[in-house]
């Protein structure tokens with residue numbers, strides 16, 4: 163069976179940065195497992211075409227502490243640069259390799275099982291699978307007949323000439339609304355009385371689109387439930403204030419949630435919805451670390467880069483003697 167020093171699960175910003183930090187720190191035999199056919203699947207699939215990738219996200223500015231950092235650039239530039247980073251450091255990335263199980267062995271090492279059936283033994287595991295594989299859904303049920311018109315990310319086929327209700331109050335909701343309003347009739351529903359989490363650029367863009375009547379901003383609006391419009395073609399959105407409005411699509415931008423089942427199966431304990439981990443990301447399972455969105459309170463790319471640095475420093479200090 164193949165053996166490695168560090169197995170990293172997920173080739174997003176945190177996984178790639180963890181491998182770069184480990185290699186730079188002189189640790190050999192570092193393998194990244196990625197379930198998609200490419201690096202950075204969250205960014206490839208969930209960011210819209212040409213999206214601005216901001217280092218200041220969720221209003222938090224983070225100074226770099228490790229090897230990776232970036233300035234504002236487009237989605238396409240970011241993806242290309244990360245591919246170059248991966249090549250420049252000769253990272254060993256196994257694409258199309260979803261890790262389905264992480265099993266702790268009697269000697270404290272781990273056996274990782276992939277969907278393709280291969281098995282690898284690792285001295286240390288860094289789980290960097292992010293939270294966007296599991297989008298947050300509203301508390302009310304969504305009936306199966308509406309599912310093709312209720313979205314949790316932008317679909318591959320562009321939406322054009324439609325009425326769209328975007329739901330959410332964060333940077334993603336604002337960006338998606340501004341993007342869609344160029345070719346659609348867009349409303350943005352947020353349950354609070356004002357936006358307080360937007361970065362300055364998104365706040366400004368949203369204001370501009372709203373002033374030009376390109377986006378109907380609906381603050382203090384809370385959805386009670388969705389049903390099929392009586393004409394049958396659209397979705398009827400019933401708000402808690404008693405109003406009903408109809409749209410072609412409803413797109414929720416409510417963020418992501420921790421893949422709790424995957425982590426619990428590996429033995430990781432939870433405190434509420436957060437996995438228990440120390441400041442370096444080490445969980446209650448010795449030698450099993452979390453990095454990126456799984457390890458920080460307010461996830462972002464810069465937070466993922468920095469968490470990778472903290473994790474790899476701790477891995478080297480605590481377990482460097484195990485490495486061959």
Ligand SMILES: Cc1cc2nc3c(=O)[nH]c(=O)nc-3n(C[C@H](O)[C@H](O)[C@H](O)COP(=O)(O)OP(=O)(O)OC[C@H]3O[C@@H](n4cnc5c(N)ncnc54)[C@H](O)[C@@H]3O)c2cc1C
Pocket residue numbers: 171172173174175176177195196197198201202203204205208209210214215216217218219259260261262290291292293294295334453454455456461462463464466
């Ligand atoms: C629409 C949108 C816009 C955003 N805009 C910005 C922005 O402008 N600036 C910013 O800083 N942040 C932004 N973010 C947040 C940012 O994308 C995340 O904080 C960041 O990607 C977290 O990095 P990560 O490596 O922890 O996780 P992710 O980027 O989610 O990467 C996880 C990787 O793990 C892989 N994976 C998952 N499960 C497995 C498995 N079992 N086996 C193997 N591989 C697996 C996934 O395919 C993925 O490639 C945005 C998020 C969204 C959704």
